[in-house]
Amino acid sequence: MSQKTFSIxxxxxxxxxxxxxxxxxxxxxxxxxxxxxQKIFYFHVPCAWLMFxxxxxxxxxxxxxLVKSSRRGxxxxxxxxxxxxxxxLLVLLTGPLWARKAWGRWWVWDxxxxxxxMLWMIFVAYLLARxxxxxxxxxxxxxxxxxxxxxVPLIYVSVNIWRTIHPKTEVVRTLDPGMRPAFWxxxxxxxxxxxxxxxxxxxxxxxxxxxxxxYLATED
Amino acid sequence: MDPRRDTVPAAVTFLRDAGLVFRKDLLVEARxxxxxAPMLFFSVIVVFVFSFGFAGDGAAGADxxxxxxxxxxxxxSTIGIGRTFEREREGETFRxxxxxxxxxxxxxxxxxxxILVFIALAExxxxxxxxxxxxAPLFEHPxxxxxxxxxxxxxxxxxxxxxxxxxxxxxxxxxxLAIALYPLVVPVVLAGSRGTAALLDHDLAGADxxxxxxxxxxxxxxxxxxxxxxxxxxxx
Numbered sequence: 001m002s003q004k005t006f007s008i009x010x011x012x013x014x015x016x017x018x019x020x021x022x023x024x025x026x027x028x029x030x031x032x033x034x035x036x037x038q039k040i041f042y043f044h045v046p047c048a049w050l051m052f053x054x055x056x057x058x059x060x061x062x063x064x065x066l067v068k069s070s071r072r073g074x075x076x077x078x079x080x081x082x083x084x085x086x087x088x089l090l091v092l093l094t095g096p097l098w099a100r101k102a103w104g105r106w107w108v109w110d111x112x113x114x115x116x117x118m119l120w121m122i123f124v125a126y127l128l129a130r131x132x133x134x135x136x137x138x139x140x141x142x143x144x145x146x147x148x149x150x151x152v153p154l155i156y157v158s159v160n161i162w163r164t165i166h167p168k169t170e171v172v173r174t175l176d177p178g179m180r181p182a183f184w185x186x187x188x189x190x191x192x193x194x195x196x197x198x199x200x201x202x203x204x205x206x207x208x209x210x211x212x213x214x215y216l217a218t219e220d
Numbered sequence: 221m222d223p224r225r226d227t228v229p230a231a232v233t234f235l236r237d238a239g240l241v242f243r244k245d246l247l248v249e250a251r252x253x254x255x256x257a258p259m260l261f262f263s264v265i266v267v268f269v270f271s272f273g274f275a276g277d278g279a280a281g282a283d284x285x286x287x288x289x290x291x292x293x294x295x296x297s298t299i300g301i302g303r304t305f306e307r308e309r310e311g312e313t314f315r316x317x318x319x320x321x322x323x324x325x326x327x328x329x330x331x332x333x334x335i336l337v338f339i340a341l342a343e344x345x346x347x348x349x350x351x352x353x354x355x356a357p358l359f360e361h362p363x364x365x366x367x368x369x370x371x372x373x374x375x376x377x378x379x380x381x382x383x384x385x386x387x388x389x390x391x392x393x394x395x396x397l398a399i400a401l402y403p404l405v406v407p408v409v410l411a412g413s414r415g416t417a418a419l420l421d422h423d424l425a426g427a428d429x430x431x432x433x434x435x436x437x438x439x440x441x442x443x444x445x446x447x448x449x450x451x452x453x454x455x456x
Contacts, residue, residue, distance in 0.1 A: 066451040121403040133396050136389035143386055143452050144400050147379065150444060151404065154437055158407040161429055162414055 009196050016189025023182035031179075037101040042183055044094040046190035048116070051087040052152075054080040054198070055119065058126070059149030062142035071209060074138060077145055079201035081126045083194060088120035114159045115152070122148035234329075237322035241330025245304070246337065255303040255338055263296035263342045267349050285356040286416035290409045292346055293339065294376070294402070300338045301380040302387075302397050304331070309388050314453075324450035328381060332445070335377045335384075343369050361419050364427050368419070371434035372412035378441040379404050385453045407437055 024042045031038035058080035064073030095113060096106040107113070122144060129141040249255055270288040274280070280288070308314035317327055347369075351358050358365055383400050387393045415430030 066448065069454075118403060118406050125399045125403055128399055129390075129396055132392055134389075134391035137386075137391070137396065139452055140383065140386040140390055140396065140400060143382060143448070144404070146448065147382070147404050147441075147444070150440060151407065154407050154440065157436075158410050158433055161433060162410060 006196070006199060009192060009199075013189055013192035013196055016185060016192060020182065020186040020189045023185050027178075028182035029178045034098075034101060037098055040094050040098045042186040043190070044091060044098065045183070046187045047087045047090040047094065049187070050191060050194040051084055051091055051116070051120075054083040054087065054194070055123070055149055055152065057198075058084060058123070058145045062145040066139065066142050066146070074142070075202055075205040075209065077142060078130065078205050079198055081123055081130070081141075081145060082201060083198055084123040085120065085127055086197075087194065088116065088123065091116055092120060109159075109162075111156060111159045115155045118155050118159075119148060119152060122151070234323060234326050237320075237326035238329035238333065241317065241322065241327055242333040245330070245334035248307070249334075249338070252307075254307055255300055256341060258303065259296055259300045259338060259342055260345055262299050263292060263346050264349065266292040266295050267346055267353070271353055280354040280356065282356075282417045282420035283413075285350055285354055285358070286413040286420060289346060289350055289358075289416060290372070290413040293343060293373075293412075294405065294409055296342045296346070297335075297339045297373075297376055297380060298398055298401060300342065301335055301377075301384045301401070302394055304335055304338070305384040305387060306393070314385075314388055318453060324453065325446045328385075328445055328449035331381045331385070332374075332377050332442075335381055336373060339373050339377060340369075343373070357420060358416075360422075361424070361427070364419055364424065364431070365416065367431055368412055368415045368427065368434070371431060371438055372408050372415075374438045375408040375434060375441055376405055378438065378445050382441075382445050382449060382452060385449065388453075408434070411437070 020042070024039055028039075028042075030036060058077045061073040061075075061077030061080060064070040065077060095116075099108060099113075100106050126141050126144045126148070129137045129144060133140060267288060270292065271280075274284055274288070305314070308317070318324070347358055347365075350356050380401060383397060383404075387397055390396055411430045411433050415427045415434070418424075418426035418430065
């Protein structure tokens, strides 16, 4: 990403971040049942979307690294893996805040909650392997990312079977038209933020591997 | 190299190579018992530790017994998988294995089969132990229990063999195996323990649902394993 694109992106994200809270708190109607707590939804859903987006980015990068020994793929995967954990953490923190009000408990073993938690743990393991396993653990980490992405539907199905045997709280809501501008502004701003973080992190990872190459070159 | 190698069909070569890797592992194990001795003893200890921790007075419900069975198996198989690959690393024999003309996928299948046999032996210890200690009616639906154990173990071993092979040159191997393996096999443990609990409650339809799920899980990871084992273990 060029400097100019990055600056424009930053500007857009900043404007979105300013506009979104105003729309969310001033113009969007207060939800009848949930009241004020429903506002979490505007942050929670975009974070969850980014978590899943970066899961597949990380898996694709890891696959390129494994199959073609692509260094670029490894760098992309490293940057995306960290963002999965970051946005996953935001999802897992905002979720219980809402659940406390909706279901009366902080944590419910619901399909989406459990699946997100399992996926998040796989990517925490990914970061741990990269961080503490030495250079050879990159293949292990890449394998984890690929298996993790392959498991997303399986985890979902398994928890779904588990939870349909038992009674389950269904919370299905359709979005009120008045909430749409606030939601999509927030969605766009947070997505932009995620992409900018990704670009920054990727640039850092590339600079780091360039430095490694230079070290190796001077040692020869 | 076998001169007939070019004339026999590829599938036959593949199965024979996988069989040779499998036979080699069993032979080494029969001589040293490096994997089985610690793993079987460990699986007994785990069951006892669970009994002391969860079921003080000796009574245990379906949920508890099935949980002890599957968590115990997971812990024991971590030891089994770790030891299997640690032995290859100590003898530096894994590289030699990869240098043979056998395809990497055949090496994967051979390894998968030998780990499968080791864990099956651990199951043969843990299941009767749970029956004896808690009077759990595990043998009332023997075929379904066998199917659950077999399919669950295949899934566990497929992921274990894939991860174990990448651990060879990794720092902190033992911890890394557990950290990487446990989150990935959560669906297997969930399906296995829920399925076993359903069997103990005589809910055969519920158990069959989990059996089908395990079948799908195994299919995904065995196919993924055949395909990705080669890049995972390459030296690049």
